Amino acid sequence: MFRKDGTFVKEGIVSKDTKGVTVGGQFGAVSSWGSAWDIAFSNDAQQRFVFVADGHDKKVIVLQRDTLAQVGSVGSGGRLAGQFLAVGSIAADSRGNVYTGEQHHGKRVQKWVRR
Numbered sequence: 001m002f003r004k005d006g007t008f009v010k011e012g013i014v015s016k017d018t019k020g021v022t023v024g025g026q027f028g029a030v031s032s033w034g035s036a037w038d039i040a041f042s043n044d045a046q047q048r049f050v051f052v053a054d055g056h057d058k059k060v061i062v063l064q065r066d067t068l069a070q071v072g073s074v075g076s077g078g079r080l081a082g083q084f085l086a087v088g089s090i091a092a093d094s095r096g097n098v099y100t101g102e103q104h105h106g107k108r109v110q111k112w113v114r115r
Contacts, residue, residue, distance in 0.1 A: 042096070
């Protein structure tokens, strides 16, 4: 976390033990390193939550923004609805819905509806 003037405030670590992997496939080898591939903030006025697209570990991690503590996660590895092969893009809309996009062999977008 940084202040608007660029001053460092604090950092949080997501999936500390995540290393990297190279996966072979039809289009050649693809490497992935680390767990935070993209982030998005919740749509509430305080932006209380940070959504982290963890492409390597195949899930979305939900952090409490002020403490950077993990408060939840969604998804798991796989090709079915609600699962990920390589979630690398994430965004939230004005209604609180979250959209995830997948790279590599996933090649899809999923919408997570706020209830």
